[in-house]
Amino acid sequence: MADGGPVEHGFPHLDTVRAAITALYKRLSYDTVQVFAASVLPADVAFCDQDDLHLGAQRVARELVRHFRLPDARMVVGFREMTFAANVELTSGPEYFIELNDRFRTHRRDIGAALAHEVMHVYLHRLGLSFPGTRDNEILTDTATAYLGAGWLLLDAFREDGVSSQKLGYLTPEEFGYVVAKRALVFGEDPEIWFTSPQACTAYAKGRDLARRDGQQPPLTAAGWAGRHRYARDRRHAREPGGQGAPGAPGGVAYSFTSPGSGPLHVVFPCPTCHQRIRVPVRGRVRARCGLCRTVLECDT
Numbered sequence: 001m002a003d004g005g006p007v008e009h010g011f012p013h014l015d016t017v018r019a020a021i022t023a024l025y026k027r028l029s030y031d032t033v034q035v036f037a038a039s040v041l042p043a044d045v046a047f048c049d050q051d052d053l054h055l056g057a058q059r060v061a062r063e064l065v066r067h068f069r070l071p072d073a074r075m076v077v078g079f080r081e082m083t084f085a086a087n088v089e090l091t092s093g094p095e096y097f098i099e100l101n102d103r104f105r106t107h108r109r110d111i112g113a114a115l116a117h118e119v120m121h122v123y124l125h126r127l128g129l130s131f132p133g134t135r136d137n138e139i140l141t142d143t144a145t146a147y148l149g150a151g152w153l154l155l156d157a158f159r160e161d162g163v164s165s166q167k168l169g170y171l172t173p174e175e176f177g178y179v180v181a182k183r184a185l186v187f188g189e190d191p192e193i194w195f196t197s198p199q200a201c202t203a204y205a206k207g208r209d210l211a212r213r214d215g216q217q218p219p220l221t222a223a224g225w226a227g228r229h230r231y232a233r234d235r236r237h238a239r240e241p242g243g244q245g246a247p248g249a250p251g252g253v254a255y256s257f258t259s260p261g262s263g264p265l266h267v268v269f270p271c272p273t274c275h276q277r278i279r280v281p282v283r284g285r286v287r288a289r290c291g292l293c294r295t296v297l298e299c300d301t
Contacts, residue, residue, distance in 0.1 A: 007160055007167045009203075010174060011210065013139050017175055018275040020131070020143035021182065025274045025292045027129045033293075037187050039149035040067050042194050045112030053079075053105060060112050061098065064119040067150060073122060077115070079105055085168050088118040090125045109196075113157040113168050116150035117141060138170040146171075146179035152191045155180055156200045173199065177207020185211060186273060214272040217254055219280075221298045228300075231255070235282060235301075238265060257282070267301050 025033060044063045047056050054077065061075035074095045081102050089097045098118045104111050120141050124130060129144075131137045145151045155176040157168045167173060180191050181204065195201050216222045218231035230253070238257035255269035258279070265282040274293035280286050282301045289296050 007158070007165045008172050010172060011178065013171060013175055014178075016131070016136050016139045017143050017171065017179060018270070020140040021147060021179070022275045022292070023129060023131075023140065024144055024147060025276070027127055030292070030294050033148075035069070036067075036148040039152060039183075039189060039191065039194075040064065040112075040116070045115075045153065047108045047111050049108060051108070053108070056108070057100070057111055057115070061115050061119065064112070064115055064150065068119055068123045068148065070119070070123060070126070073126075075115075075119065075122075086114040086118050088121050090121060093122075093126075096122050107166075110153075110157045110166075110168065112150075113153040116145050116153050117169060120145040120148075120150070135170065142169045142171045142176070143179050145169075146176055147183050149183070151176055151183075152180050152194055155204060156195050156197050158200050158203060159197050160199045173203030174206045174210075177204035178210050179207070180204060181208035181211035182214075182273070184208075185215075214270075217269070217272070219255060219267055219269060219299045219301045220272065221285075221300050223300075235265075235267075271295055271297070 040063070045060045047060060057077040058075070061077050065071070065073050065075060072094050075098050076095060077098045077100060079100050079102050082099065085101050087099045098115065100111065100114055104114060124141060124144060129140070131140045142151065142154065145154060154169045155173060157166065158173045159166050169176065171179070183189065184191055192201060192204060195204065216224060216227070218227045223231070234253070235257065255267050257265055257267055259265045266279050267282050268277055268279045270276070271278050271290040271293060273295040274290060276290055276292040278288055278290055278297070280288045280299060280301060284301060286299045286301050287296060288299055
């Protein structure tokens with residue numbers, strides 16, 4: 001929790017975020033992800049100063065348990081002085097103890113954001129889905145929270161001015177914006193109407209721009225002229241004797257070419273929705289379907 005200190009910006013964890021989206025689809029399946037088509041609404045987690053602190057926190061926790069479909073889980077919420085925003089004790093359940101930082105006693109509007117992250121820890125714990133290392137596992141938790149419909153709360157908790165700042169979660173504001181926008185593209189949402197923080201709106205716009213560019217990379221037909229020109233050059237090199245084509249990520253290139261044995265040339269590239277690697281033959285216009293997230297892709301290979 002950044003509280004008054006500097007807030008990291010940009011996309012330093014982008015590779016881990018994309019790997020987390022892929023891992024979600026692999027563990028949950030397309031059909032289960034679709035169950036989360038509706039996001040948590042502001043009214044569901046509204047918390048005003050007149051509400052009883054503990055009863056209100058329990059109510060919000062129950063709503064998040066309902067949203068994440070953990071009907072047999074009970075969250076017991078308390079408050080204490082601590083460095084982090086919140087903490088949850090991961091046990092076999094069905095009762096889980098969540099501790100919130102004492103600052104939320106007077107910053108109640110952000111209790112929903114803090115609880116969303118902790119309830120997601122329980123959800124992933126029950127799934128048996130985790131990444132090695134604390135940092136990557138927390139990024140997975142933030143990404144899952146955002147992609148499954150509650151991460152806009154964490155983004156909206158970001159506020160920054162000339163003298164103070166606040167941010168919850170391990171992702172940067174722009175990375176939260178990216179994941180929330182990726183979700184919005186899949187489910188046709190407009191999360192901007194829920195933001196109360198101007199800084200959250202700005203971060204979301206930057207993340208949305210990057211999310212849209214995922215669908216504008218070659219060999220997708222939506223790629224721009226410069227990308228198509230570079231792709232044609234790399235394809236030509238790949239067809240030359242001993243040619244390797246584009247080796248991978250340098251310069252933003254996400255595709256590569258393969259020619260197994262004496263077979264025809266193929267291009268491998270990430271699905272713009274779930275980032276699973278897709279392999280299609282190089283033979284002009286091709287329609288491909290991602291086997292993981294079922295996105296239909298129009299390609300010009």
